[in-house]
Structures are given as C-alpha cells and as structure tokens.
Amino acid sequence: MNRRIDPNGTIVILTGAGISRESGLDTFRCEGGIWAQVDLEDVATPEGFQRNPKMVQDFYNARRAQLVEEKPQPNPGHLALAKLERDWPGRVLIVTQNIDNLHEEAGNKNIIHMHGELLKITCTQCDSVRPWDQDLHIDTSCPSCHNIGTLRPHVVWFGEMPLQMEEIYDALEDADLFMSIGTSGNVYPAAGFVQAVKQMGGCHSVELNLDPSNGATLFDETVYGPASEVVPAYVDALLKNG
Numbered sequence: 653m654n655r656r657i658d659p660n661g662t663i664v665i666l667t668g669a670g671i672s673r674e675s676g677l678d679t680f681r682c683e684g685g686i687w688a689q690v691d692l693e694d695v696a697t698p699e700g701f702q703r704n705p706k707m708v709q710d711f712y713n714a715r716r717a718q719l720v721e722e723k724p725q726p727n728p729g730h731l732a733l734a735k736l737e738r739d740w741p742g743r744v745l746i747v748t749q750n751i752d753n754l755h756e757e758a759g760n761k762n763i764i765h766m767h768g769e770l771l772k773i774t775c776t777q778c779d780s781v782r783p784w785d786q787d788l789h790i791d792t793s794c795p796s797c798h799n800i801g802t803l804r805p806h807v808v809w810f811g812e813m814p815l816q817m818e819e820i821y822d823a824l825e826d827a828d829l830f831m832s833i834g835t836s837g838n839v840y841p842a843a844g845f846v847q848a849v850k851q852m853g854g855c856h857s858v859e860l861n862l863d864p865s866n867g868a869t870l871f872d873e874t875v876y877g878p879a880s881e882v883v884p885a886y887v888d889a890l891l892k893n894g
C-alpha cells in the first residue's frame with residue numbers, strides 16, 4: 653500500500669462476482685461464465701422477463717436453489733472484509749453488485765446490494781419486498797397484495813435503476829479509501845465509481861482483481877491475484893499500517 657489512510661476514515665468497498673468465485677459461484681464474463689451459458693437479453697432485462705417470465709423465473713430459481721441447497725461458504729476474501737468492518741475504527745461500507753448472501757454469511761453488517769438480492773422477491777403491483785428461499789412460479793400469488801403473476805426476483809436488470817444510489821454516492825463522497833474487488837468494470841454505474849471518487853476529491857483507490865478490469869488505469873493502486881489471497885493480505889496491511 654502506498655498511502656496511509658486516516659484510521660477513523662471511511663472505506664467504501666465495491667465487490668463483484670470475482671469475490672464469490674472461489675466459493676463456487678460463477679462469474680458472468682469469465683470463460684464459461686453465466687453469460688456464456690445464457691443470453692443476458694433473455695434473463696437480465698425487463699423485456700426478456702415480459703417475453704418469457706417462466707424462463708427467467710427458472711434461471712433465478714436454479715441460482716436461488718444453489719444458495720439454499722449447496723450453501724456456498726464465504727471464502728477468505730469475504731472473511732477478511734468482515735474482519736475489516738469489525739476491526740477498522742472508522743466506517744466500512746460494502747457496496748456489492750452480487751446478489752448472493754456471502755458477505756452476510758461472512759459477518760459484514762454494513763452492506764448495500766445495489767443489484768438486489770437473490771433471497772428476496774418483489775411484487776410489481778404493490779412494490780413489497782420480502783425474503784424468499786423457495787422456487788418462484790409465474791402463478792405464485794403475492795403474499796402482500798394477493799395478485800397473481802406479479803412477483804419477480806428482487807434483482808436489478810439492465811435498464812433498471814440500481815438500488816440505494818443516493819446512499820452510495822454519499823458514502824463515496826465521504827470515502828478516504830475506495831476498494832474495488834472482483835469486478836470486470838463492464839457494468840455502469842458501478843464501473844464509474846472510481847472516476848466518481850476522483851472527481852469528488854480524489855480519495856485513494858485500489859483495484860484487487862484476478863486481472864486488470866476495464867477501468868484499471870484509473871486506480872491509484874492495483875493488486876492482481878485471487879481474492880482469497882490478495883484481499884486478506886491487503887486487509888492485514890491496512891489494519892496494521894492504516
């Protein structure tokens with residue numbers, strides 16, 4: 653690490669699919685990843701859901717079942733971030749693009765799921781959001797408003813507004829350190845956060861990833877390797893030296 657961070661300062665950490673890969677969950681854009689298995693236009697757009705809701709429900713049912721039945725475990729990368737939240741004197745906020753629950757399982761409390769959560773559903777009629785660990789069918793009725801066919805996974809598709817954006821930008825504005833972990837930098841607005849922190853006053857930014865992301869040159873510091881190795885090492889140095 654090439655700059656000391658105020659020990660009472662705010663750390664904002666953006667995570668992506670790469671941090672969960674060593675826990676057995678596929679990334680999207682790595683070789684053989686999710687977008688090599690299914691067409692994103694079919695399963696990750698409101699138009700795809702309108703065209704074929706059953707196909708979309710099946711896609712998310714399978715991924716939800718993987719979380720519920722296989723119970724993937726947080727890896728040392730997740731666990732290091734939980735330790736950072738526990739031991740860092742200042743504020744630590746995880747902003748994750750991931751819809752899995754591995755940051756919660758690791759012990760982090762201060763988490764924003766900007767692309768939603770697989771273990772929740774939402775109703776397009778009454779906007780209720782509730783925990784859900786079973787399959788969702790196109791004729792499941794909404795437990796809140798009892799309409800049929802109005803439930804969908806609580807995830808953010810292309811063309812939809814990511815969640816809690818105001819809170820995220822407020823935290824980025826306050827940040828003394830911005831860390832980006834396991835994300836390819838393809839998807840906005842998350843891919844623009846590194847640029848945003850530069851414009852907001854230039855807090856230190858670091859990318860921890862398997863290989864350089866699209867925005868790699870915008871970071872002040874870059875560390876490459878598997879999240880299970882580079883994240884614990886970076887967190888240890890941060891806790892030791894600030």
Ligand code: BJW
Nearest residue numbers: 668669670679680681749810811834835836839840862879
């Ligand atoms: C490891 C590792 C290991 C591997 N250790 N690392 C033209 C220009 C600019 C923007 C747009 C445009 N046209 C449309 C847009 C906007 C659009 C967008 O960005 N499109 C681009 C594709 C061009 N974005 C949107 O529509 C978003 N909404 C929006 O913009 O609203 C308007 C708005 C604007 C400004 C402010 C506020 C609002 C919504 C995006 C929704 C994304 N949804 C998905 C799917 C839903 C959830 C799900 O099914 O899971 O979210 S897409 C998918 O990509 C998923 C992910 O969260 C997201 C990011 O992927 P991620 O995490 O980066 O994964 P990968 O696979 O890409 O990368 C993995 C990385 O890990 C790699 O780098 C590996 O090297 C690394 N890795 N193993 C460490 N062991």
